[in-house]
Amino acid sequence: MNADAPVLECRDVSRTFMIGKGPFVQKKPLRAVQDVSLSIERGEVLAVVGESGCGKTTLAKMLLGLLPPSGGEIFFEGVPLSSVDRNAVSRRIQPVFQDPYSSLNPRKTLASIISLPLDVHKIGTPEERKRRVEEIMELVGLPRRLLYSYPSQLSGGQRQRVAIARALAIKPEILVCDEPTSALDVSVQAQILNLLQELREELNLTYVFISHNLAVVEHMSSRVAVMYLGRLIEFGTAAQVFDDPKHPYTSALLDSVLTPEPQYGLPEITTMGREFPNPLNPPPGCAFHPRCPKAMDVCSQAQPQPADENGRLLECHLYGEETAAA
Numbered sequence: 001m002n003a004d005a006p007v008l009e010c011r012d013v014s015r016t017f018m019i020g021k022g023p024f025v026q027k028k029p030l031r032a033v034q035d036v037s038l039s040i041e042r043g044e045v046l047a048v049v050g051e052s053g054c055g056k057t058t059l060a061k062m063l064l065g066l067l068p069p070s071g072g073e074i075f076f077e078g079v080p081l082s083s084v085d086r087n088a089v090s091r092r093i094q095p096v097f098q099d100p101y102s103s104l105n106p107r108k109t110l111a112s113i114i115s116l117p118l119d120v121h122k123i124g125t126p127e128e129r130k131r132r133v134e135e136i137m138e139l140v141g142l143p144r145r146l147l148y149s150y151p152s153q154l155s156g157g158q159r160q161r162v163a164i165a166r167a168l169a170i171k172p173e174i175l176v177c178d179e180p181t182s183a184l185d186v187s188v189q190a191q192i193l194n195l196l197q198e199l200r201e202e203l204n205l206t207y208v209f210i211s212h213n214l215a216v217v218e219h220m221s222s223r224v225a226v227m228y229l230g231r232l233i234e235f236g237t238a239a240q241v242f243d244d245p246k247h248p249y250t251s252a253l254l255d256s257v258l259t260p261e262p263q264y265g266l267p268e269i270t271t272m273g274r275e276f277p278n279p280l281n282p283p284p285g286c287a288f289h290p291r292c293p294k295a296m297d298v299c300s301q302a303q304p305q306p307a308d309e310n311g312r313l314l315e316c317h318l319y320g321e322e323t324a325a326a
């Protein structure tokens with residue numbers, strides 16, 4: 001392992017699913033993630049944002065080593081993730097998923113749910129595991145009296161605290177949080193976001209934080225990766241992306257946050273009329289062109305190439321060398 005390398009790095013990572021059932025149906029490729037290159041530095045909160053279906057969860061699963069890329073490579077501290085032992089990866093990178101209802105076993109008590117990763121990795125004696133469970137419950141704000149309760153006896157927020165406790169039990173360094181608050185009531189969302197922030201500072205964690213709602217990540221992210229139809233279209237610091245968005249899609253997403261009910265995000269970008277395109281039949285050229293208020297002739301003809309604009313990545317014909325040459 002190379003300590004100077006980013007903790008995680010994607011180089012040209014793609015994932016294609018072949019869609020279509022039956023012997024006489026020709027399968028079609030669905031490019032869920034396409035040529036994504038990004039790095040995650042130790043201690044940062046990297047936000048990944050974009051509308052439903054843009055490939056966030058697929059990317060998260062690849063970062064967790066749960067799904068192999070179909071192209072490109074993911075590196076963990078400079079070493080190809082595919083060559084790192086699965087157990088070693090899961091000890092250091094843990095997921096927190098969206099739905100605390102379905103991700104917790106309803107027949108297990110909190111004590112056994114939270115200690116499961118310790119059992120799987122054979123960490124500590126039964127006594128030590130019990131102490132660790134109690135310690136971690138306190139850390140995430142779950143009263144000790146709930147130790148032998150079942151998930152059905154808890155509120156949504158408490159269940160998400162259990163999911164966070166379970167992820168933290170084996171002291172990982174990186175949490176990949178996939179929409180960890182979007183199934184919760186608005187008031188509870190804020191509590192869980194605050195908890196995640198506090199835990200990150202206290203435990204020195206690195207987060208990959210996925211959300212379809214830019215408002216959720218605004219105050220906690222250090223850098224923001226914006227995805228559209230599987231592609232990374234803008235990637236920069238939080239200040240660059242929030243204060244001075246460059247890509248027309250990022251601007252539209254930010255505008256959507258200013259709607260009267262920003263907590264619901266905006267996945268239909270109503271200002272642009274058209275809906276998210278069919279991923280099995282993506283528009284040619286820049287896939288955003290049917291919805292883009294700044295689209296030019298070239299946009300429907302050629303795929304824009306990634307350009308570096310003062311350290312931020314942009315994939316749009318308005319930026320980069322092609323524009324300068326035009």
Ligand SMILES: Nc1ncnc2c1ncn2[C@@H]1O[C@H](COP(=O)(O)OP(=O)(O)OP(=O)(O)O)[C@@H](O)[C@H]1O
Pocket residue numbers: 017019030031032050051052053054055056057058059212279
């Ligand atoms: N196992 C799979 N088989 C086939 N297609 C898949 C599979 N997983 C994801 N997809 C497709 O890949 C695309 C990206 O899906 P993904 O779940 O990564 O998006 P997302 O950004 O997480 O969306 P959401 O915000 O709704 O969670 C979608 O078109 C989805 O239908």
Ligand code: SF4
Pocket residue numbers: 247248249286287288289290292293294295296299304315316317318
């Ligand atoms: S490449 Fe063209 S269509 Fe795509 S975002 Fe840029 S201006 Fe809009």
Ligand SMILES: [Mg+2]
Pocket residue numbers: 056057058178
């Ligand atoms: Mg998802």
